[in-house]
Amino acid sequence: TECRLKERNLSILETERCDEYISAVSMLKELVCPTSPPPGASSEELGEYLSSLQEWMRTTSAKNATLSEKKAACEDATQELARQREQCNQAQSIYESRFCEYRQFLTSTCSKYDTCRASASEVLDNVTELAESSSATLKIQYTSVKLVVCFVDVLQASDEEQGAQLQHCNQLNVSTSSLDITRREAPKATDCNTSLVSMYPCGSQWLEDHYTSKEWFSLAPAASCTACNIISGGSSSGGGGSSGNA
Helix, strand or coil, X not given: CHHHHHHHHHHHHHHHHHHHHHXXXXXXXXXXXXXXXXXXXXXXXXXXXHHHHHHHHHHHHHHHHHHHHXXXXXXXXXXXXXXXXXXXXXXXXXXXXXXXXXXXXXXXXXXXXXXXXXXXXXXHHHHHHHHXXXXXXHHHHHHHHHHHHHHHHHHHCCHHHHHHHXXXXXXXXXXXHHHCCCCCCCCCCCCCCCHHHCCCCCCHHHHHXXXXXXXXXXXXCCCECCCCCCCCCCCCCCCCCCCCEC
């Protein structure tokens, strides 16, 4: 929008500069060279003619200088407008192409979301079941190791302490809470929203929303629109359409 606004302002400036040049050309054409005096004219008539001719030459010379300035101003304004228009056209093309790329990415991703989520949920369930099974085995092994260590301590205890140590081992309650597995459910499915890309280049609604309804359009019209390549299975509702000048 900022680029096209600048283009519009330059278009207005070009019109002003070139209208001034055309007006100056018209005014110069209106300057009529004094009519030569007839043969045998009096010295007074010749003096008046000479004065008129000198005035005409001074006026013409001044207007020619002004005309050159106005012509240069018109040409400069035209060139500046052309450069700005090219810049805006390139920016428009990049914007439309990037939007189409984003639309294709989002549409493709959303079309695969359910399948991807189902596959990931299945992997989560399988990994959780494996972890729970491994946890049960590890708890048995961990408990066994603790008991073995405890009974080794019985063998290493003095005769007086062995009875009490053995009773301790028989009543030992090994905590395996650190090996517990917390089952995590898959997060709820989210809504993959593609409404933001339901309108895309170069459909009639897109052209109206982005170009033809803008204040700058009459003086800075958009270039030919770059249409999206519709992906397989993608909806074209409200979007695409044929490309053309906006």
